[in-house]
Amino acid sequence: MCLHSTKWAVCLKAGHDYVLMNRRSFIVGASGGALMMASGAIAWMSNVGSMVDYEAYTNGLRAGLTIPADIRDLLRYATLAANGHNTQPWRFRVGEGCIDVLPDFSRRTPAVDPDDHHLFVSLGCAAENLAIAAAATGRPGELQMNPDGDWARYAFVGGSMRTSPLYAAIPKRQSTRTEYDRRPVPVAEIALLEQAAAMTGVHLILLTDRTRVNKVKDLVVAANGVQMADLAFLTELRQWVRFNPRSAMMSGDGLFSGASGNPLLPSAFGRFAFERFFTARTENDKYARQIDSSAGIAVFVGDRADRAHWFKVGQACQRFALMATNLGIKVAFVNQPVEVARFRPELAGLVGQAGRRPDIVLRFGYGPTLPLSPRRPVEAVLA
Template structure:
């Protein structure tokens, strides 16, 4: 009994210390929000190359690792995968990495078009799979999508449960149209509930994997100062969690994170969503993963322009054993689903940070 009381007392001291730190960290949030706002400054017209790259880096990417490098040219930009930032446990074949490159390439193309310098995106298998953007003749960009780049975020929160009307669903589907990519929109509760069960099963498997937890913890930033120092990773405040000292955050995260509570949270979030978008490439290769990223990004930007929020729930894709069941729900047996995105109306949370443009541009 005395040992249990001692542990409880120690826990109380830690809790008080964490609470005091949280209060101090709120001062750091002011600087954090200034950094986030400067990253999302409107696109100048005409734009220099630095502003185009800045907009490209605002694309979503796994664990906010930002696995890209940019090589500037007189006639455009090359985007190369940065394999030093790969997440080998959750993404062993670099699927998410190439999807992220596709999202960034779409941002770059939209921003360039909006600034008066449209161009074409082309996948190049050289250099490990790069993307070439070249200025020149191209269709006129959708300026409302370019304007949404700075406002889009992956909102890991409950939405308000309201539905999205058919006309808006059609607009979302049209924005995401991409050769070699199928989009399946789930708005009926029976199939959404089936997908929820796969998310829960995948999340349970991942949280029970020590290697997954090690990799995830490595990319967590538990307070605004840590997030600003790194310029990458998953900031706890972006998902509505309190700030913690960097020395304490990993221990508390591992101690307090449980599959049961996490799964309850995911179930509520999915239940509150208007629907789920699932993207499926025609083939499982880097070129089609880039195409999936481009389609997914246009969907997310169109959703943002319509006042909607999105959040990734990719567990049924990341846990390979669950992919066949997900493909069955979609009516696409034998295919490999690529990205799962829930959407609806919800709050704005703190935006994530990015590394400076100078850090991602090759000399």
């Protein structure tokens, strides 16, 4: 549309031959221009897709469960869990009286997560969703890791429903990657977040004093600069970005631009914009503003750096995010100081966990509700 406007301006300056054309030719020309613009808009929309259609799609993913819940719907709720790059690195195996939660190594992100740390945290998040939803809809059970820590089993044990206040938050939870409104979170609500995330083997440290929050911000910005200089990291990240509703719905995964308040673009234009405008300076400035706007930082640290504890960290993190959702508090991951190994010791010391590996960093606060992220259909995650 801007290109057409420029063209018209150039023509008007070209001389009186254009200005003196008769009325009929002007109308025909204007109609042709309008037709071209309309055709361009239609082509644009066919490449981008409709946010109305996207909202209907996400509403279907997050439809409520019946009681007792169908197994397929329980798995749908499990897939609404937080996970790195929205890769959804899980598979579910339904057995007699149980559901196994398995890693899907085909969806690894080796540049950002070379030891599969985030992958197993993501499995813990999904398993926690599954356990909460199943217990609340007529299938109470127990969740256990296998001895090697490679996968988990939710076994139905019978008995009465165990409704959790976290259950209603499952379809609403999201990672809200935008600026917040700087309001502090009341002390009573901080206590509720801590209670929800309490889990043996996992330490949660909540930072609300600006001195320590600013130190975390410095680590996030420094680690982000390292990642932005890593071609493998950028190449991997670009593979998981979905620039428009059509692409997000077709893939059912990835980082949808609309879910972080970014413009919707045809995929080709999006890739071009990513190459030209996604820079260390702009990203560092963005993360600094976002942390400055947040009420605080949550850091999760497992007792040990192994898969079983990463899984537990995922459970605790998911419960924290669900309680935050219930309280109207937004959260977003700022995991750069965890992902770039050389920054982990400084972060661990800052939160009083020297000698341990920090696992997850979340910022939290009050902010807007953005479009929800996509998910693959249940059939795609069955083992």
